[in-house]
Amino acid sequence: MERLRLVENPVDRLARSVEALLVIASKPLTVGELAAVTEEDEERVETALGLVAGRFREGRSGIVLEHVAGGYAFRAAREAADACARLVERPVQRGLTQAALETLAVVAYLGPVSRPEIARIRGVAADSAVAGLVERGLVSEAGREREGGAVRYEATPLFERVFGLTDRSELPELDELGGDVEELRSRLEDVAARRGA
Amino acid sequence: MAVAVRELPLDLDAFEGPFDLLLTLVLREELELRDVDVAEVVLAFVESRAERGELDLEACGEFLVLVAALLELKARGLFPDEGLDLEGLDPEEAAEELAERLAAYRRFRAAASWLDERLEAESDRFFRLGAAPLAPVPSRALAQQDPAQLAAALRALAVGSPEPSLRHLVLTYPPLARFLDRFRTLLRSRGRFAFDNEVDRLSRIEQIVAFLALLELRKRGEAQIAQAGPFEPITVWNVSAS
Numbered sequence: 380m381e382r383l384r385l386v387e388n389p390v391d392r393l394a395r396s397v398e399a400l401l402v403i404a405s406k407p408l409t410v411g412e413l414a415a416v417t418e419e420d421e422e423r424v425e426t427a428l429g430l431v432a433g434r435f436r437e438g439r440s441g442i443v444l445e446h447v448a449g450g451y452a453f454r455a456a457r458e459a460a461d462a463c464a465r466l467v468e469r470p471v472q473r474g475l476t477q478a479a480l481e482t483l484a485v486v487a488y489l490g491p492v493s494r495p496e497i498a499r500i501r502g503v504a505a506d507s508a509v510a511g512l513v514e515r516g517l518v519s520e521a522g523r524e525r526e527g528g529a530v531r532y533e534a535t536p537l538f539e540r541v542f543g544l545t546d547r548s549e550l551p552e553l554d555e556l557g558g559d560v561e562e563l564r565s566r567l568e569d570v571a572a573r574r575g576a
Numbered sequence: 577m578a579v580a581v582r583e584l585p586l587d588l589d590a591f592e593g594p595f596d597l598l599l600t601l602v603l604r605e606e607l608e609l610r611d612v613d614v615a616e617v618v619l620a621f622v623e624s625r626a627e628r629g630e631l632d633l634e635a636c637g638e639f640l641v642l643v644a645a646l647l648e649l650k651a652r653g654l655f656p657d658e659g660l661d662l663e664g665l666d667p668e669e670a671a672e673e674l675a676e677r678l679a680a681y682r683r684f685r686a687a688a689s690w691l692d693e694r695l696e697a698e699s700d701r702f703f704r705l706g707a708a709p710l711a712p713v714p715s716r717a718l719a720q721q722d723p724a725q726l727a728a729a730l731r732a733l734a735v736g737s738p739e740p741s742l743r744h745l746v747l748t749y750p751p752l753a754r755f756l757d758r759f760r761t762l763l764r765s766r767g768r769f770a771f772d773n774e775v776d777r778l779s780r781i782e783q784i785v786a787f788l789a790l791l792e793l794r795k796r797g798e799a800q801i802a803q804a805g806p807f808e809p810i811t812v813w814n815v816s817a818s
Contacts, residue, residue, distance in 0.1 A: 452703060457701065463702035472699075480692050502640040502641035550687070551687070553683050553687065556682075556690065
Protein backbone atom coordinates (compact mmCIF):
# COMPACT_ATOMS: atom_id res chain seq x y z
CA MET A 380 0.00 0.00 0.00
CA GLU A 381 2.78 2.33 0.90
CA ARG A 382 4.33 1.81 -2.52
CA LEU A 383 1.01 2.46 -4.28
CA ARG A 384 0.59 5.71 -2.47
CA LEU A 385 4.00 6.82 -3.57
CA VAL A 386 3.23 6.33 -7.27
CA GLU A 387 -0.32 7.76 -7.26
CA ASN A 388 -0.72 10.74 -9.56
CA PRO A 389 -2.05 13.67 -7.47
CA VAL A 390 -4.30 14.68 -10.37
CA ASP A 391 -6.06 11.29 -10.06
CA ARG A 392 -6.94 12.13 -6.50
CA LEU A 393 -8.18 15.58 -7.58
CA ALA A 394 -10.21 13.93 -10.35
CA ARG A 395 -11.95 11.74 -7.74
CA SER A 396 -12.80 14.83 -5.69
CA VAL A 397 -14.16 16.55 -8.80
CA GLU A 398 -16.29 13.47 -9.55
CA ALA A 399 -17.68 13.56 -6.01
CA LEU A 400 -18.50 17.26 -6.24
CA LEU A 401 -20.27 16.84 -9.57
CA VAL A 402 -22.31 13.96 -8.16
CA ILE A 403 -23.65 15.99 -5.25
CA ALA A 404 -24.14 19.26 -7.17
CA SER A 405 -27.64 20.11 -8.38
CA LYS A 406 -26.34 22.52 -11.06
CA PRO A 407 -23.32 22.70 -13.37
CA LEU A 408 -20.14 23.73 -11.54
CA THR A 409 -17.65 26.10 -13.11
CA VAL A 410 -13.91 25.47 -13.13
CA GLY A 411 -13.59 28.38 -10.69
CA GLU A 412 -16.10 26.85 -8.28
CA LEU A 413 -14.38 23.46 -8.46
CA ALA A 414 -10.98 25.07 -7.91
CA ALA A 415 -12.28 26.97 -4.88
CA VAL A 416 -13.75 23.98 -3.07
CA THR A 417 -10.87 21.63 -3.90
CA GLU A 418 -8.37 24.37 -3.01
CA GLU A 419 -6.51 23.71 -6.25
CA ASP A 420 -5.58 26.00 -9.12
CA GLU A 421 -7.87 26.09 -12.15
CA GLU A 422 -5.32 24.61 -14.50
CA ARG A 423 -5.04 21.42 -12.43
CA VAL A 424 -8.84 21.28 -12.13
CA GLU A 425 -9.13 21.44 -15.91
CA THR A 426 -6.64 18.59 -16.18
CA ALA A 427 -8.67 16.60 -13.65
CA LEU A 428 -11.85 17.36 -15.61
CA GLY A 429 -10.14 15.93 -18.68
CA LEU A 430 -9.54 12.68 -16.78
CA VAL A 431 -13.14 12.59 -15.56
CA ALA A 432 -14.43 13.27 -19.09
CA GLY A 433 -12.38 10.31 -20.33
CA ARG A 434 -13.91 7.99 -17.76
CA PHE A 435 -17.47 9.26 -18.12
CA ARG A 436 -18.29 9.46 -21.80
CA GLU A 437 -20.86 8.06 -24.20
CA GLY A 438 -20.32 4.38 -24.91
CA ARG A 439 -18.14 3.83 -21.88
CA SER A 440 -20.34 4.81 -18.95
CA GLY A 441 -24.00 5.30 -18.12
CA ILE A 442 -23.00 8.69 -16.76
CA VAL A 443 -21.54 11.32 -19.06
CA LEU A 444 -19.65 14.49 -18.15
CA GLU A 445 -20.82 17.46 -20.20
CA HIS A 446 -19.78 21.07 -20.52
CA VAL A 447 -23.08 22.92 -20.31
CA ALA A 448 -24.55 26.18 -19.04
CA GLY A 449 -21.11 27.59 -18.37
CA GLY A 450 -20.02 24.70 -16.17
CA TYR A 451 -19.59 20.96 -15.90
CA ALA A 452 -22.27 18.48 -14.91
CA PHE A 453 -23.10 14.83 -15.11
CA ARG A 454 -26.00 13.60 -17.18
CA ALA A 455 -27.33 10.22 -18.21
CA ALA A 456 -25.85 8.58 -21.30
CA ARG A 457 -28.09 8.95 -24.33
CA GLU A 458 -28.33 5.18 -24.75
CA ALA A 459 -30.18 5.05 -21.42
CA ALA A 460 -32.73 7.69 -22.47
CA ASP A 461 -35.64 5.28 -22.90
CA ALA A 462 -35.22 3.86 -19.41
CA CYS A 463 -34.79 7.36 -17.96
CA ALA A 464 -37.98 8.50 -19.69
CA ARG A 465 -39.91 5.73 -17.96
CA LEU A 466 -38.59 6.82 -14.57
CA VAL A 467 -38.85 10.60 -14.54
CA GLU A 468 -41.06 13.32 -15.91
CA ARG A 469 -39.55 16.38 -17.62
CA PRO A 470 -41.96 19.17 -16.73
CA VAL A 471 -39.58 21.92 -17.83
CA GLN A 472 -39.36 20.79 -21.43
CA ARG A 473 -42.81 19.22 -21.86
CA GLY A 474 -45.51 21.09 -23.77
CA LEU A 475 -43.65 24.29 -24.66
CA THR A 476 -46.07 26.08 -26.99
CA GLN A 477 -45.17 28.14 -30.05
CA ALA A 478 -45.94 31.31 -28.05
CA ALA A 479 -43.67 30.13 -25.22
CA LEU A 480 -40.84 29.28 -27.63
CA GLU A 481 -41.10 32.65 -29.39
CA THR A 482 -41.09 34.46 -26.03
CA LEU A 483 -38.16 32.34 -24.86
CA ALA A 484 -36.27 33.20 -28.04
CA VAL A 485 -36.80 36.94 -27.48
CA VAL A 486 -35.65 36.69 -23.85
CA ALA A 487 -32.66 34.49 -24.72
CA TYR A 488 -31.41 36.88 -27.41
CA LEU A 489 -32.37 40.25 -25.98
CA GLY A 490 -32.53 39.65 -22.23
CA PRO A 491 -32.76 41.43 -19.93
CA VAL A 492 -35.98 42.44 -21.66
CA SER A 493 -39.35 43.61 -20.35
CA ARG A 494 -42.77 42.19 -21.17
CA PRO A 495 -43.85 45.29 -23.14
CA GLU A 496 -40.72 44.93 -25.28
CA ILE A 497 -41.51 41.25 -25.89
CA ALA A 498 -45.12 42.16 -26.74
CA ARG A 499 -43.90 44.83 -29.18
CA ILE A 500 -41.89 42.24 -31.08
CA ARG A 501 -44.48 39.49 -31.04
CA GLY A 502 -47.52 41.71 -31.51
CA VAL A 503 -49.40 40.14 -28.60
CA ALA A 504 -49.27 40.44 -24.82
CA ALA A 505 -46.52 38.31 -23.34
CA ASP A 506 -47.78 38.13 -19.73
CA SER A 507 -49.03 34.57 -19.84
CA ALA A 508 -46.08 33.20 -21.82
CA VAL A 509 -43.54 34.90 -19.54
CA ALA A 510 -45.33 33.64 -16.41
CA GLY A 511 -45.25 30.09 -17.78
CA LEU A 512 -41.54 30.32 -18.57
CA VAL A 513 -40.79 31.72 -15.10
CA GLU A 514 -42.74 28.86 -13.57
CA ARG A 515 -40.69 26.36 -15.58
CA GLY A 516 -37.50 28.07 -14.43
CA LEU A 517 -36.35 28.88 -17.97
CA VAL A 518 -36.44 32.64 -17.45
CA SER A 519 -36.19 34.74 -14.30
CA GLU A 520 -36.57 38.34 -13.24
CA ALA A 521 -33.50 40.49 -13.75
CA GLY A 522 -34.37 43.78 -12.09
CA ARG A 523 -36.23 46.77 -13.53
CA GLU A 524 -35.48 49.10 -16.41
CA ARG A 525 -35.40 51.93 -13.87
CA GLU A 526 -36.94 52.56 -10.50
CA GLY A 527 -40.66 51.91 -10.90
CA GLY A 528 -40.15 50.67 -14.46
CA ALA A 529 -41.17 47.37 -15.99
CA VAL A 530 -39.61 44.17 -14.68
CA ARG A 531 -37.05 42.72 -17.05
CA TYR A 532 -36.43 39.05 -17.68
CA GLU A 533 -33.44 36.99 -18.73
CA ALA A 534 -32.81 33.35 -19.59
CA THR A 535 -31.56 31.18 -16.74
CA PRO A 536 -28.68 28.67 -16.66
CA LEU A 537 -31.42 26.02 -16.70
CA PHE A 538 -32.41 27.26 -20.17
CA GLU A 539 -28.89 26.57 -21.40
CA ARG A 540 -28.84 23.18 -19.70
CA VAL A 541 -32.22 22.11 -21.07
CA PHE A 542 -31.23 23.10 -24.59
CA GLY A 543 -27.74 21.61 -24.22
CA LEU A 544 -25.91 24.91 -24.73
CA THR A 545 -22.49 25.62 -23.27
CA ASP A 546 -23.57 29.25 -23.18
CA ARG A 547 -25.78 31.63 -25.16
CA SER A 548 -23.05 32.31 -27.71
CA GLU A 549 -23.99 28.92 -29.15
CA LEU A 550 -27.33 30.34 -30.27
CA PRO A 551 -27.33 31.01 -34.01
CA GLU A 552 -26.76 34.60 -35.10
CA LEU A 553 -30.11 36.36 -35.21
CA ASP A 554 -29.29 38.01 -38.55
CA GLU A 555 -28.79 34.55 -40.06
CA LEU A 556 -32.30 33.51 -39.13
CA GLY A 557 -34.17 35.29 -41.91
CA GLY A 558 -36.43 38.28 -41.58
CA ASP A 559 -34.36 40.38 -43.97
CA VAL A 560 -35.68 43.94 -43.79
CA GLU A 561 -34.69 44.77 -47.35
CA GLU A 562 -36.50 41.72 -48.69
CA LEU A 563 -39.64 42.54 -46.72
CA ARG A 564 -39.42 46.18 -47.70
CA SER A 565 -39.17 45.31 -51.37
CA ARG A 566 -42.14 42.96 -50.98
CA LEU A 567 -44.23 45.72 -49.47
CA GLU A 568 -43.18 48.09 -52.21
CA ASP A 569 -43.98 45.48 -54.86
CA VAL A 570 -47.45 45.11 -53.40
CA ALA A 571 -47.88 48.87 -53.30
CA ALA A 572 -46.71 49.22 -56.91
CA ARG A 573 -49.00 46.41 -58.10
CA ARG A 574 -51.99 47.88 -56.34
CA GLY A 575 -51.15 51.34 -57.51
CA ALA A 576 -50.90 50.25 -61.09
CA MET B 577 -49.69 31.02 -45.79
CA ALA B 578 -48.55 34.62 -45.75
CA VAL B 579 -50.27 34.94 -49.11
CA ALA B 580 -53.51 33.82 -47.49
CA VAL B 581 -53.21 36.61 -44.90
CA ARG B 582 -52.44 39.23 -47.51
CA GLU B 583 -55.37 38.17 -49.65
CA LEU B 584 -57.81 38.18 -46.74
CA PRO B 585 -60.97 39.83 -48.15
CA LEU B 586 -62.24 42.75 -46.08
CA ASP B 587 -65.58 44.51 -46.22
CA LEU B 588 -65.31 47.49 -43.88
CA ASP B 589 -67.14 50.82 -43.77
CA ALA B 590 -64.06 52.67 -44.96
CA PHE B 591 -62.55 50.03 -47.17
CA GLU B 592 -63.44 47.04 -49.27
CA GLY B 593 -60.81 44.76 -50.73
CA PRO B 594 -57.95 42.49 -49.76
CA PHE B 595 -55.83 43.03 -46.66
CA ASP B 596 -52.65 43.87 -48.58
CA LEU B 597 -54.46 46.69 -50.44
CA LEU B 598 -55.53 48.11 -47.07
CA LEU B 599 -51.91 48.05 -45.94
CA THR B 600 -50.79 49.71 -49.16
CA LEU B 601 -53.35 52.49 -48.93
CA VAL B 602 -52.49 53.10 -45.30
CA LEU B 603 -48.78 53.21 -46.05
CA ARG B 604 -49.42 55.64 -48.93
CA GLU B 605 -51.63 57.75 -46.68
CA GLU B 606 -54.45 57.31 -49.19
CA LEU B 607 -56.60 55.95 -46.40
CA GLU B 608 -56.92 57.45 -42.94
CA LEU B 609 -56.13 54.76 -40.45
CA ARG B 610 -58.42 56.44 -37.94
CA ASP B 611 -61.34 55.50 -40.24
CA VAL B 612 -60.42 51.83 -40.26
CA ASP B 613 -62.12 49.57 -37.75
CA VAL B 614 -59.24 47.26 -36.86
CA ALA B 615 -61.53 45.07 -34.75
CA GLU B 616 -63.47 44.23 -37.92
CA VAL B 617 -60.23 43.28 -39.63
CA VAL B 618 -59.50 40.90 -36.77
CA LEU B 619 -63.03 39.48 -36.93
CA ALA B 620 -62.70 38.91 -40.66
CA PHE B 621 -59.44 37.04 -40.11
CA VAL B 622 -60.88 34.90 -37.30
CA GLU B 623 -63.92 34.06 -39.42
CA SER B 624 -61.76 33.12 -42.37
CA ARG B 625 -59.74 30.78 -40.11
CA ALA B 626 -62.96 29.30 -38.74
CA GLU B 627 -64.25 28.65 -42.26
CA ARG B 628 -61.04 26.84 -43.11
CA GLY B 629 -61.36 24.81 -39.91
CA GLU B 630 -57.65 25.10 -39.20
CA LEU B 631 -55.34 27.09 -36.97
CA ASP B 632 -52.28 28.04 -39.01
CA LEU B 633 -49.79 29.42 -36.47
CA GLU B 634 -47.58 30.97 -39.11
CA ALA B 635 -50.46 32.88 -40.66
CA CYS B 636 -51.74 33.88 -37.22
CA GLY B 637 -48.31 35.10 -36.17
CA GLU B 638 -47.87 37.26 -39.28
CA PHE B 639 -51.39 38.61 -39.02
CA LEU B 640 -50.93 39.52 -35.35
CA VAL B 641 -47.74 41.42 -36.05
CA LEU B 642 -49.36 43.32 -38.93
CA VAL B 643 -52.46 44.16 -36.91
CA ALA B 644 -50.39 45.15 -33.87
CA ALA B 645 -48.36 47.49 -36.09
CA LEU B 646 -51.56 48.94 -37.58
CA LEU B 647 -53.00 49.47 -34.10
CA GLU B 648 -49.90 51.20 -32.91
CA LEU B 649 -49.84 53.49 -35.95
CA LYS B 650 -53.52 54.22 -35.45
CA ALA B 651 -53.06 54.94 -31.74
CA ARG B 652 -50.20 57.32 -32.49
CA GLY B 653 -52.34 59.02 -35.10
CA LEU B 654 -55.23 59.41 -32.69
CA PHE B 655 -53.03 60.87 -29.95
CA PRO B 656 -50.62 63.13 -31.83
CA ASP B 657 -49.81 65.19 -28.76
CA GLU B 658 -48.15 62.36 -26.93
CA GLY B 659 -44.82 63.27 -28.46
CA LEU B 660 -44.22 59.85 -29.87
CA ASP B 661 -41.40 59.39 -32.28
CA LEU B 662 -43.62 58.13 -35.10
CA GLU B 663 -45.79 61.22 -35.15
CA GLY B 664 -46.17 62.43 -38.66
CA LEU B 665 -44.76 59.31 -40.28
CA ASP B 666 -44.55 59.65 -44.00
CA PRO B 667 -45.49 56.59 -46.07
CA GLU B 668 -41.82 55.79 -46.59
CA GLU B 669 -41.16 55.73 -42.86
CA ALA B 670 -44.32 53.80 -42.15
CA ALA B 671 -43.33 51.14 -44.66
CA GLU B 672 -39.88 51.00 -43.10
CA GLU B 673 -41.40 50.66 -39.64
CA LEU B 674 -43.70 47.89 -40.77
CA ALA B 675 -40.91 46.05 -42.58
CA GLU B 676 -38.62 46.34 -39.55
CA ARG B 677 -41.35 45.05 -37.28
CA LEU B 678 -42.09 42.08 -39.52
CA ALA B 679 -38.42 41.29 -39.96
CA ALA B 680 -37.78 41.32 -36.22
CA TYR B 681 -40.73 39.05 -35.61
CA ARG B 682 -39.66 36.67 -38.37
CA ARG B 683 -36.17 36.40 -36.93
CA PHE B 684 -37.50 35.50 -33.50
CA ARG B 685 -40.00 33.08 -34.99
CA ALA B 686 -37.08 31.41 -36.76
CA ALA B 687 -35.15 31.42 -33.47
CA ALA B 688 -38.13 29.75 -31.79
CA SER B 689 -38.10 27.07 -34.52
CA TRP B 690 -34.39 26.57 -33.94
CA LEU B 691 -35.02 26.15 -30.21
CA ASP B 692 -37.83 23.70 -30.92
CA GLU B 693 -35.55 21.60 -33.15
CA ARG B 694 -32.79 21.80 -30.57
CA LEU B 695 -35.17 20.62 -27.85
CA GLU B 696 -36.17 17.69 -30.02
CA ALA B 697 -32.53 16.83 -30.73
CA GLU B 698 -31.76 16.97 -27.00
CA SER B 699 -34.78 14.92 -25.98
CA ASP B 700 -32.53 12.00 -25.03
CA ARG B 701 -30.49 14.09 -22.59
CA PHE B 702 -31.47 13.41 -18.99
CA PHE B 703 -29.90 15.12 -16.02
CA ARG B 704 -30.67 15.55 -12.37
CA LEU B 705 -32.67 18.64 -11.63
CA GLY B 706 -33.13 18.75 -7.89
CA ALA B 707 -35.69 16.19 -6.89
CA ALA B 708 -37.16 14.98 -10.17
CA PRO B 709 -40.81 13.99 -9.84
CA LEU B 710 -41.35 10.33 -10.46
CA ALA B 711 -43.14 9.41 -13.64
CA PRO B 712 -46.58 7.96 -13.05
CA VAL B 713 -46.60 4.18 -12.84
CA PRO B 714 -48.46 2.88 -15.91
CA SER B 715 -51.74 1.36 -14.81
CA ARG B 716 -52.23 -2.28 -15.74
CA ALA B 717 -55.02 -2.76 -18.22
CA LEU B 718 -57.89 -4.97 -17.12
CA ALA B 719 -58.18 -8.35 -18.78
CA GLN B 720 -61.09 -8.89 -21.15
CA GLN B 721 -64.26 -9.05 -19.06
CA ASP B 722 -67.48 -11.00 -19.62
CA PRO B 723 -70.40 -8.52 -19.44
CA ALA B 724 -72.71 -11.21 -18.01
CA GLN B 725 -70.26 -11.95 -15.20
CA LEU B 726 -69.87 -8.25 -14.45
CA ALA B 727 -73.68 -7.87 -14.30
CA ALA B 728 -73.92 -10.85 -11.92
CA ALA B 729 -71.24 -9.35 -9.69
CA LEU B 730 -73.06 -6.02 -9.64
CA ARG B 731 -76.36 -7.76 -8.83
CA ALA B 732 -74.69 -9.56 -5.93
CA LEU B 733 -73.39 -6.24 -4.63
CA ALA B 734 -76.80 -4.61 -5.03
CA VAL B 735 -78.54 -7.09 -2.69
CA GLY B 736 -79.28 -5.50 0.66
CA SER B 737 -77.51 -6.81 3.73
CA PRO B 738 -79.54 -8.90 6.25
CA GLU B 739 -81.12 -7.13 9.20
CA PRO B 740 -78.76 -7.27 12.17
CA SER B 741 -79.91 -9.26 15.22
CA LEU B 742 -80.64 -7.20 18.32
CA ARG B 743 -81.35 -10.16 20.53
CA HIS B 744 -78.30 -9.54 22.63
CA LEU B 745 -79.65 -6.09 23.50
CA VAL B 746 -82.96 -7.34 24.94
CA LEU B 747 -83.09 -7.40 28.79
CA THR B 748 -85.06 -10.26 30.34
CA TYR B 749 -86.44 -9.58 33.77
CA PRO B 750 -87.43 -12.34 36.20
CA PRO B 751 -91.03 -12.00 37.40
CA LEU B 752 -91.54 -9.83 40.44
CA ALA B 753 -93.90 -12.44 41.91
CA ARG B 754 -91.03 -14.89 42.21
CA PHE B 755 -89.26 -12.70 44.76
CA LEU B 756 -92.49 -11.67 46.49
CA ASP B 757 -93.28 -15.34 47.13
CA ARG B 758 -89.75 -16.10 48.20
CA PHE B 759 -89.52 -13.20 50.70
CA ARG B 760 -93.01 -13.94 52.15
CA THR B 761 -91.91 -17.51 52.74
CA LEU B 762 -88.75 -16.32 54.52
CA LEU B 763 -90.69 -13.86 56.65
CA ARG B 764 -93.16 -16.54 57.64
CA SER B 765 -90.49 -19.12 58.39
CA ARG B 766 -87.80 -16.97 59.99
CA GLY B 767 -89.56 -13.70 60.82
CA ARG B 768 -86.38 -11.76 59.76
CA PHE B 769 -83.66 -12.05 57.12
CA ALA B 770 -80.69 -10.13 55.68
CA PHE B 771 -81.52 -8.93 52.13
CA ASP B 772 -77.86 -8.90 51.05
CA ASN B 773 -77.42 -12.58 51.91
CA GLU B 774 -80.44 -13.56 49.86
CA VAL B 775 -79.40 -11.74 46.65
CA ASP B 776 -75.67 -12.14 46.93
CA ARG B 777 -75.35 -14.76 44.17
CA LEU B 778 -77.95 -13.32 41.83
CA SER B 779 -77.31 -11.35 38.64
CA ARG B 780 -77.55 -7.56 38.64
CA ILE B 781 -80.96 -7.67 36.95
CA GLU B 782 -82.25 -10.21 39.47
CA GLN B 783 -80.95 -8.10 42.34
CA ILE B 784 -82.83 -5.09 40.98
CA VAL B 785 -86.11 -7.06 40.68
CA ALA B 786 -85.56 -8.49 44.17
CA PHE B 787 -85.16 -4.98 45.59
CA LEU B 788 -88.35 -3.88 43.83
CA ALA B 789 -90.13 -6.85 45.42
CA LEU B 790 -88.81 -5.74 48.80
CA LEU B 791 -90.18 -2.23 48.27
CA GLU B 792 -93.51 -3.72 47.21
CA LEU B 793 -93.71 -5.72 50.47
CA ARG B 794 -92.91 -2.56 52.41
CA LYS B 795 -95.60 -0.63 50.53
CA ARG B 796 -98.19 -3.31 51.28
CA GLY B 797 -97.22 -3.25 54.94
CA GLU B 798 -96.12 -6.87 54.94
CA ALA B 799 -92.52 -6.12 55.96
CA GLN B 800 -90.33 -3.58 57.73
CA ILE B 801 -86.94 -2.57 56.37
CA ALA B 802 -83.97 -1.04 58.14
CA GLN B 803 -80.54 0.08 56.94
CA ALA B 804 -77.93 1.76 59.17
CA GLY B 805 -76.62 3.93 56.32
CA PRO B 806 -75.94 4.03 52.58
CA PHE B 807 -74.51 0.72 51.30
CA GLU B 808 -74.96 -0.86 54.72
CA PRO B 809 -76.69 -4.29 54.97
CA ILE B 810 -80.50 -4.20 54.70
CA THR B 811 -82.46 -6.07 57.32
CA VAL B 812 -86.06 -7.19 56.65
CA TRP B 813 -88.53 -8.46 59.21
CA ASN B 814 -92.12 -9.49 59.52
CA VAL B 815 -94.41 -6.71 60.77
CA SER B 816 -96.70 -9.07 62.62
CA ALA B 817 -93.71 -10.81 64.26
CA SER B 818 -92.45 -7.51 65.70
